[in-house]
Amino acid sequence: MQALDASAIRRWADACVRSLAAHREDIDRINVFPVADGDTGTNLLQTMSSALDSLLRSNPSGAGTALSALAKGALAGARGNSGVILSQVLRGLAEAVGTASTATGASLRKALLRADELAVEAVSAPSPGTVLSVLRAAAEAARDCPSDELGEVASAASRASAAALAETPRQLAVLARAGVVDAGGRGLVVLLDALAGVVTGHVPEPVVPSRVPRPAAALTTARESGSADYEYEVMYLIDGLAGAGADRSDRSAEEEAAAALRTALRALGDCVSVVGDGDGLWTVHVHCTDIGAAVEAGVEAGRPHRITVSRFADQVAAQAGRFTRDRAVVALVRGDGVAELFEGEGAVVLRVAGALDPADLLAVLTGTRARHVVVLPGVPDLRSEVDDAVSQAVAAGQDAVVVPMTSPVQALAALAVHDASRRANDDVVAMAEAAAATRRGEIGHAVQEAITWVGRCLPGDLLALLDGEVVHVEPAPGDRTGLARDLVDLMLVPGGELVTALLGEDAPDGLAEALEAHLRVAHPEVELVVYPGGLPGAVLVVGVE
Template identity: 70%
Template sequence: MRALDAVAVRKWADACVRSLDANREDLDRINVFPVPDGDTGTNLLQTMRSALDALLRTPVDTVGAALAALARGALAGARGNSGVILSQVLRGLAEAAQGASTASGTSLRRALLRADELATAAVSEPVAGTVLSVLHAAAEAARNCASDELDDVVTVAAKAGAEALANTPRQLAVLARAGVVDAGGRGLVVLLDALAAVITGRVVDDPPSYDLPGHVPVPRDALTTAREAGSSEFEYEVMYLLDDRPDGSPEIERLKGDLKLIGDCVAVVGDGGGLWTVHVHCNDIGAAVEAGIRAGRPHRITVARFADQIAAQAPRFVRDRAIVALVEGEGAAELFRSEGAVVFEPGDEVTAADLLAVVVSTRARQVTVLPGDPSLREPLDEAVAQAVAAGQDVVVVPTFSLVQALAALAVHSPSRRAGDDAVAMAEAAAATRRGEVAVSEREAITWVGRCEPGDLLGMLDGEVVLIEPGAADVGGLACRLVDRMLASGGELVTVLLGRAAPDGIERVLEDHLRVAHPEVELAAYQGGQRDALLVVGVE
């Protein structure tokens, strides 16, 4: 890859989440300071997952915009000191690529150097042998790389980061005592390796051992140290967000000073656009929050007691498969939910970001989408492309009506392979004829003549086939439409009743079918559609 673009950034972010998820337990295990609370891997994973979710919810087409979305998501969802530092690494990458459509090797060099500056500035007392040492080594290696090619720069940076990681026990005594490398530094190497794999296309080698050879680890309860993560003197970690404060504002500087008086591990870092994450280890939770109130309006306040922290963290995908149905009408939405689908009710303006958020929120590895409206095709295609680029397996079953989506959902079977299930659903949808009874809103020329505003229209597979002047005889036109739909055969007629459907229309259809088509079954449901009186399907 000669240049990093927005799609590659999505692939990298997804690879980071998957790799951190796979390495989380080991990263937590080697997290031995300030107290052996074992949460660095969990915090990095949570922060990177927040960054990825923000990217997937933001329509982007440039590398600068993609990295900015990652940085803002990481800052808003930062967990722990390691998460705060990660947010600043991503911010540095974003600032260096601001306004650029793609990033070259030279751009990556500048980005790593800026990330090094911001991450170091985020820590009140930088200490050698931590993630900062690993990042600095990677940035300096990129700066001194003889080549400007993107793959050469990232390869050199990742290699230098790994070498610096191996050296951390010689820089920080507590690591040597525990027989491990720095957990935050190891997490950064995971991210650099993932970036190198995306850019070069080469599989990342197996990571080196976390433990030093021949070393007998010291019991975890004996490991404490004074470093940028704080000391064991303080019992709580307090974090919150502040809005609308520019860089260098006196309120932010005063907040930093106030927090240093009540605790340590103080980090007050921003995204360059007015959003700030505040982090402190302390014993007086109220004082930490009051300091934020003096600076602005704290929100999303979280407090963690180190003794109670749990390292367990759910993976990105919590289930194998999900069905997403795009449904209009309250009754229809409830019908699809009762069949196990995740329902999205489109409004007047639906964006790709809206649809992508629904797909991502399922947290399913494989997602099948049933669109009930062909007008959503363009934003849906864009959303699916972004989800697939980020690692989700998404398939859209061609359905042009709610009744076709219902027919597809009816044959869904979780016991089948995902591909076979999608084929079966597509076949069921294609075998369902779709009809609609609606009131004309304007004068128009149709295949069967001119219609006027207020005329009753019967449509079959998207084309007007019946016109009834006025809108009085809904039952009569509906019966004629059903007869036409059954002309080529059918066993089941499904009817969704719109908001304006006349009372008793389902009984009119039932009586007609009992006489004209006694072999056909009728299923009628309240649909609640705004535009159609009836939506009809024949299987």
């Protein structure tokens, strides 16, 4: 591969999530610095999953915009110090590539050097023998690579990161005593190996074991203190650092406020990081004992939100008995018939009658008692509420992922390919692809006068929509059955094998039979499945696969 485009970036992000999932338990087990809380692998996986989710929700025009989506998603969903550093690595890649449609070997070299700069800035007290040492080695290897070929640069960075990881026990005594390499560094090697694999088609063989032999001197080395003196991890997102009314184009005020917040937090604890996405949003991380003071420092600096607090001593014990099953699928639906349909397919259903309170969804997510939860929002216009609830669940240690969609027929398509025997992240990707491949249509009534792409509509007129756009307006009362036939014909123009129809409250008698008879003549190769959905305010919702 000579250059990375948006599609290749997506494949890399997906490969990162898959590989981190495979190595998560091993990375968690070797997590001994700065605090032996056994969650570095989990934090990296959840942060990268948030980054991938952000990319899947966007429509990137090239490598630069794809990397930017990854960076913003990683910052918003960063877990732990390792997640914060990962968000800055992705931000460095995004800034270096900029708006370019592709990333070449030269731009990857520049990107790794910028990622190194931002990652070091993100840590209050950089220490040798950590992920920073591994990233520095990778960036320097890319810089010194004699070739500009993308595969050569990526492979050089991957090899150097593995070699640097092997050196971490000789740089950090706490690693030598435990006989392990650095957990964060191990995670970075996984990401760089995945990148080399996407570019060259060959995933490098692991050259460094997670555990290394301990010399006798390591057993008598004095114990380091560090963050073991502090009881809590406090994290929150913050905006408004530049102050109300400040010019968003001038970042100096934001940087000064961030520096002041870092100073205030360093007086309270360690492992301090205050890092941004370059667009006004910052994430804060600190290990401390005085939780209130850490939050108050944020209030004085700007507008903190999504505040999470974890007590290190509670983390292992709490996770052990919290989950009683591995997987669950939660579907958000409207209509009794649709709800019964999803329940019959094994999903946990949240019926949405009007507005959605994120607390209600969070209660359903935690109530599943499942370690991994996939959310299918088969109801439009709930993105912010769903993201809020899922972010809180992830912050509390549950692996929750949203499959992007806006229609119950997309949710049905995703649920149809759900396979609990697959690895969790493989299953999510399959469900997302099934939802994205489903064309969605709907027939309903206009609630107010408006101008559409196909003309003016009045209250009560019939509207036919295809993938969210109005394609036909029929004055009230209109021929609902005829309009349904026309919409299905239009949806089948690009082809299709399966038509799924959910009948709404306003569906006329005999609509299912009329559709079946029409398709038998006009599209005999297509299979039709009809369900009594009871969708409020709708005549018909239809999906084509």
